[in-house]
Amino acid sequence: MITKKVRTKGKLQLSRYFQELKKGDSIAVIREPSIRASFPKRLQGRTGVVDGKRGKAYIIKIKDQDKEKKFLIAPIHLRNVGK
Structure with missing residues (x-):
């Protein structure tokens, strides 16, 4: 279960x-x-690459074993790690 630290709650x-x-x-x-x-x-x-935008969410390519899968994820759940 993912929880926040006390000072960042809310x-x-x-x-x-x-x-x-x-x-x-x-x-x-x-x-x-x-x-x-x-x-x-x-x-x-997991880490991935931004493939585009659909509405407010981003299309993210994530490699799962040998396959590339695409997911629609809101930007609040993403952190930029550079290139």
């Missing part, structure tokens, strides 16, 4: 909620516990 960083990512950016999937995630728990901590 807080939501709006800058992370409205962050802009570019196609090709390398990201890490970090679930925000205060918001219901619409993707599987097994993606927690």
Whole structure:
């Protein structure tokens, strides 16, 4: 179960909620516990590449063994790790 630390409980960083990512950016999937995630728990901590944007969510390519899979994930659950 993913929980927040005591000092960050209830807080939501709006800058992370409205962050802009570019196609090709390398990201890490970090679930925000205060918001219901619409993707599987097994993606927690995985890294991937931004493939595009659909509505407010981003299309993320994540390599699973030898296959590439695409997931739609809201920006609040993503962190940019550079290139």
